[in-house]
Amino acid sequence: MRVYSTLEEENIRDRNLVREWSASGLLDSSQSASIQAQLQTDLRQTNGFLRAVFWFFTSLISIAGVALSAVILRPHEHTEWAVIFVTSSLACWALAEFACRKRLYRYGIEEALAVISVVLVSLGVAQMFSGSARWEDVAGLAMAAIGGIAIYYRFGFVYAAVASMVVSAAIPFQLDMGIEEKRIASAIVFTVILVSVRQSGLQSDSSAGSGLAATEAGAWLGTYLMLNIQLATTLFVVPAWFFYSPYQSSTPQIATWFFLFSWAMIWLLPAAGLWLGLAKKERLLIDVSIAMTLLTLITNKRYLGSAAHEWDLMILGIVLMTAAIVIRRWLQSGPNGERDGFTALRLLRSDERKLAAVSIASSMMQPHASSAKQTNTPHDFREGGGSSGGGGATGNF
Amino acid sequence: MTTLERLENWRRSGAIREEQYKTISALVRKERFSVFLELNALLYLGVLSFVAGAGWTVRTYFAHLGDAAIVIPLTILIGASFYYCFSRVKPYSNLQVESPNLGFDYILYLGCLLLGVELGYLETRLHLLNSQWDYYLLFSALVFFASAYRFDNRFVLSLALSTLAAWFGIKTSRFEFFELSAVRISAIAYGVIVIIAGFFLQRAGIKKHFLETYLHIATNVLLAALVSGVGEKASGFYLPIALAAAAITFWGGLRYRRFAFVAYGIIYGYIIISIQILSARMGDTLILTYFVISGAIVLLGMILLARRIGRTA
Numbered sequence: 001m002r003v004y005s006t007l008e009e010e011n012i013r014d015r016n017l018v019r020e021w022s023a024s025g026l027l028d029s030s031q032s033a034s035i036q037a038q039l040q041t042d043l044r045q046t047n048g049f050l051r052a053v054f055w056f057f058t059s060l061i062s063i064a065g066v067a068l069s070a071v072i073l074r075p076h077e078h079t080e081w082a083v084i085f086v087t088s089s090l091a092c093w094a095l096a097e098f099a100c101r102k103r104l105y106r107y108g109i110e111e112a113l114a115v116i117s118v119v120l121v122s123l124g125v126a127q128m129f130s131g132s133a134r135w136e137d138v139a140g141l142a143m144a145a146i147g148g149i150a151i152y153y154r155f156g157f158v159y160a161a162v163a164s165m166v167v168s169a170a171i172p173f174q175l176d177m178g179i180e181e182k183r184i185a186s187a188i189v190f191t192v193i194l195v196s197v198r199q200s201g202l203q204s205d206s207s208a209g210s211g212l213a214a215t216e217a218g219a220w221l222g223t224y225l226m227l228n229i230q231l232a233t234t235l236f237v238v239p240a241w242f243f244y245s246p247y248q249s250s251t252p253q254i255a256t257w258f259f260l261f262s263w264a265m266i267w268l269l270p271a272a273g274l275w276l277g278l279a280k281k282e283r284l285l286i287d288v289s290i291a292m293t294l295l296t297l298i299t300n301k302r303y304l305g306s307a308a309h310e311w312d313l314m315i316l317g318i319v320l321m322t323a324a325i326v327i328r329r330w331l332q333s334g335p336n337g338e339r340d341g342f343t344a345l346r347l348l349r350s351d352e353r354k355l356a357a358v359s360i361a362s363s364m365m366q367p368h369a370s371s372a373k374q375t376n377t378p379h380d381f382r383e384g385g386g387s388s389g390g391g392g393a394t395g396n397f
Numbered sequence: 398m399t400t401l402e403r404l405e406n407w408r409r410s411g412a413i414r415e416e417q418y419k420t421i422s423a424l425v426r427k428e429r430f431s432v433f434l435e436l437n438a439l440l441y442l443g444v445l446s447f448v449a450g451a452g453w454t455v456r457t458y459f460a461h462l463g464d465a466a467i468v469i470p471l472t473i474l475i476g477a478s479f480y481y482c483f484s485r486v487k488p489y490s491n492l493q494v495e496s497p498n499l500g501f502d503y504i505l506y507l508g509c510l511l512l513g514v515e516l517g518y519l520e521t522r523l524h525l526l527n528s529q530w531d532y533y534l535l536f537s538a539l540v541f542f543a544s545a546y547r548f549d550n551r552f553v554l555s556l557a558l559s560t561l562a563a564w565f566g567i568k569t570s571r572f573e574f575f576e577l578s579a580v581r582i583s584a585i586a587y588g589v590i591v592i593i594a595g596f597f598l599q600r601a602g603i604k605k606h607f608l609e610t611y612l613h614i615a616t617n618v619l620l621a622a623l624v625s626g627v628g629e630k631a632s633g634f635y636l637p638i639a640l641a642a643a644a645i646t647f648w649g650g651l652r653y654r655r656f657a658f659v660a661y662g663i664i665y666g667y668i669i670i671s672i673q674i675l676s677a678r679m680g681d682t683l684i685l686t687y688f689v690i691s692g693a694i695v696l697l698g699m700i701l702l703a704r705r706i707g708r709t710a
Contacts, residue, residue, distance in 0.1 A: 007398075014400055017425075026421055027413065035412055046703045049660040054699060056664070057692045064688035071681050107703075109696070281427040290435060294442070310454040317447025321503070324439035327432070328499050338429065344499060347424065347431040355437060359551035360613050363559040 002156055003100040008041045009156070012105065015039040023349040043105035054108025062092055062116045078130040085124030092117035100155065114155055118147030137174040141167050158211025162218040165193050169222055180258040187226040194219035217284035220273045224292045227265040229254060230302035231295060263303045266296045281341070294320075400425050433499075440503040441552075448510040455518055464522055471515040478508025482548055491603050494549040506552045509541050513560070534564035546604055554607055558614050562587055567618060581622045588619025609655070616646055616658065620665040627672050639669045651706070667695060 002009075015036055022032035046054065066088045075081045096113035104110050126140030148164025151157050172185035197216045225231065254262075270292035277285035297316060301308055328344040337343055346352060401422060408418040423429045455467050482505045485497045496502050516533050519525070526532055541557030544550065565587040566580040595611025598604065623642055626635030647662025649655070674687060 010398055014403055017400060021421055026417060031413060031417075035407060038412075044703075047656040049656040050699065050703055053660045053663055054696070057696045057699070061689055061692035061696065064685045064692065068682065068685040068689060071685060281430045283430075286432075287435065290439070310457045311450055313446045313450025313453060315450070317443045317445070317450060320439045320443030320446060321500075322443075324436045324443065325500055328436055331432070341428045341430050343429060343431050344433060344436055345431060346433040347429060351431065351434050354434060356551055356609075358441070359555050360610050362552060363555035363610075363614050 001154070003097070003154060004043070004105065004156060008043055008105075011039040011041050012043065012045070020348055020350055024347070025349075041105075043103050044107060045105050046107050051106060051108040051111075055112045056108075058109045058112035059116060062088075062113065066120065078127045082124045082127035085120045085127060089117045089120035089124060092120060096155070110155065111157060114151045114157065115160065118144060118151060118160075121147055134174060134176070138171055141171050141174065145171070152211075156211075158214050161211060161215050165190065165215065165218060166222065168193075169226065178255075180255055183226045183229070183258075183262075187223045190219045190222035190226065194223065213282055213284050217282075217288040220269065220285065221288045221292065224266065224269045224295070227262050227269070228295060228299055229259070229262045230299040233302070259303075266292075266299065266303075270296055278342075436499055437503075440500060441506075444503050444507045444510065448507065448514065451511065452514050455514065459518070459522070467518060468515065471511055471518070475508050475511050475515060478504050478511070482508070482544075486548055489547060491605075493604070493606050496549070502548075502550050502552060505544060505548050505550050506556070509544055509553050509556055512540065513537055531564060534560055538564060545607075549604065551607070551610055554610050555614070558591065558610065561591070562614075562618065581626055584618050584622035588615045588622065591615035592619070612655075613657065616661055620646065620661065624665060624668055624672070627669050636669070636673060640666065643669060651702075654706075663695065663699070667691070 018027065018032055018035050018039065021027045022029060027035070066084070069084055069088065070081075073080070073084065075084055092113045096110045096117060099107070099110035099113060122140045122144040125143040126136045129136045129139040145164045145168040148160045148167060151160035152164065169186040169189040172182045172189070175182070175185075177185070194216060197212050197219065200212065270289050273285055273289035273292060276282070277289050297319070301312070331337065331339050331342055331344045337345060404413070404418055404422050404425065407413045408415065413421070451471070455471075459467055482501065485501060487494050487497060516537055520530050520533050524530075538557050538561040541553050541560055545554035545557055565583045567584050567587055591611050592615045595608050595615065598611075599608040620639070620642055623635055623639035627639050629635075643662050643666035645662075646658050647666065650658025650660075650662060671687075671691065674691075675684060679687070
């Protein structure tokens with residue numbers, strides 16, 4: 001049973017929408033004020049930044065508190081550790097419930113307490129199974145998955161449901177199986193969740209805060225990531241054995257059938273996701289499908305065994321820019337600048353705020369070397385001027 | 398009750414007008430669906446990918462291709478980008494100016510990034526400024542600032558600020574406190590200058606909407622530099638300044654209801670105080686007790702603060 005009533009969730013959902021419509025000029029301020037007055041709840045909310053700070057400090061206190069208990073009690077046996085973790089977990093859960101009774105809603109405090117409670121109980125369960133290294137991990141992950149679902153059903157935190165799904169999919173990687181079986185088992189976990197979410201048919205306007213769209217998008221992405229076997233080595237310098245079982249003695253080889261299956265799936269999954277997303281106008285699914293398409297374009301050469309060239313990124317850039325411009329022109333050439341309801345125009349103010357946030361964040365990705373590190377005139381030309389957000393006008397950038 | 402049912406109720410009760418109901422309900426039913434953000438994301442990623450590829454290609458092949466084969470195409474692309482922007486730009490205004498089209502901002506961004514690539518290449522090959530090569534950074538920053546203001550482009554403004562930071566010797570991509578100590582004075586100078594410039598331009602009424610970009614970047618650089626100073630042995634000088642800076646950031650955020658700055662003030666302030674207290678020799682029990690008690694104090698203070706300000710943003 002949820003700690004918040006459906007009416008409260010609906011009121012908060014609609015109050016946020018009214019604020020957004022007002023900021024976008026669709027409602028005037030007096031209308032917005034009078035409607036918001038009808039949507040009042042006694043729940044206490046806070047600003048997003050303060051919520052993050054509440055999250056941080058609650059986590060800090062909880063973790064330091066558990067560590068302090070361990071320092072004072074000095075446990076030696078696994079069972080003693082398990083008792084400390086499980087007791088602390090219960091205390092955190094009780095405090096999270098208490099915070100909700102005090103009508104905190106997405107305040108950071110109750111969220112951190114609930115999440116840490118699940119982390120602690122998972123550690124406790126893992127300690128109980130510490131006799132077998134393999135089952136210790138499996139039991140801990142299984143408990144974390146159950147805990148994530150419990151948080152979702154009790155408190156409604158969508159990210160807990162997504163995390164639970166990811167943790168469930170990590171369990172096969174702890175088992176003594178071949179690479180293909182592990183990846184397929186993990187992908188099956190994501191797919192089962194995906195199918196059940198779609199089958200539930202609850203992604204309607206009425207299910208306030210259900211977060212099923214986010215879970216579905218996460219399941220699509222998870223399935224894709226499990227089946228794209230070239231991703232890790234393309235994007236990161238990750239050794240081949242990194243994702244594989246610690247119980248295997250040598251670096252495993254990918255079977256041909258799985259290689260071909262994987263290659264087919266990295267094209268089919270984004271296409272299917274995009275088609276479904278566009279058909280139902282589900283933004284998260286559309287965005288995730290675009291991301292999957294980009295990853296497919298980046299990794300496809302590896303599947304084909306072709307050599308990567310320096311100019312591949314330029315070609316990708318041209319493809320992306322051209323796609324954006326062609327889609328915009330096509331949409332704008334439709335009646336009223338729309339086609340099937342899709343428009344390239346900005347309809348809500350929040351879109352502009354998101355772009356402003358990205359523009360500020362882009363300054364964090366400074367590609368050029370700072371002048372302080374350069375004592376001599378550089379003689380070695382190095383790229384970097386485009387990874388993002390920097391002028392690159394150094395001799396060594 | 399669904400949002401649509403509520404909209405219907407508000408229409409019936411006269412809380413919203415008929416045309417408002419039609420517009421909003423079309424959005425709720427997803428009869429109108431904007432892909433504005435997705436198209437922007439594609440353009441942004443496209444520009445980054447293209448410039449990264451251009452830089453990589455130039456680095457790998459400059460010895461084989463020759464200077465002309467690199468400089469001429471880059472110059473043509475930069476020229477074409479700026480020509481496009483100047484030919485379509487709306488008249489300058491101190492107020493926010495809407496871009497003529499979706500791709501406009503990104504074409505300017507592309508031109509600016511490619512300018513950075515070309516200047517870096519020219520300096521590497523020709524050594525025109527030799528040991529003074531870093532003035533290329535200053536020149537680039539000035540060009541980017543001018544472009545950001547002329548074309549009202551926040552991406553280019555961020556580029557200008559990060560390029561200026563590089564000229565000051567700061568790497569904004571990573572706030573590494575220990576590395577920052579080597580350029581602390583420069584970082585503090587950068588932070589102060591950027592904050593003053595931001596406020597000056599805002600008070601002069603020039604692109605007021607740019608102020609937050611200035612403040613976010615400069616505040617983080619300034620506070621990180623001061624925190625790195627507090628961590629050193631002779632921190633008597635930096636401690637009061639760092640605390641004052643964190644307090645001012647907190648107060649300013651509260652005063653102008655910009656809660657990101659409230660968060661900066663709290664987090665940096667906590668780090669400053671924690672560094673000072675934990676620099677004394679303590680056992681594990683005392684350190685953990687400190688975190689529990691200090692965290693609880695901050696949490697209680699914030700709860701009281703949040704009650705006072707209510708749910709605004």
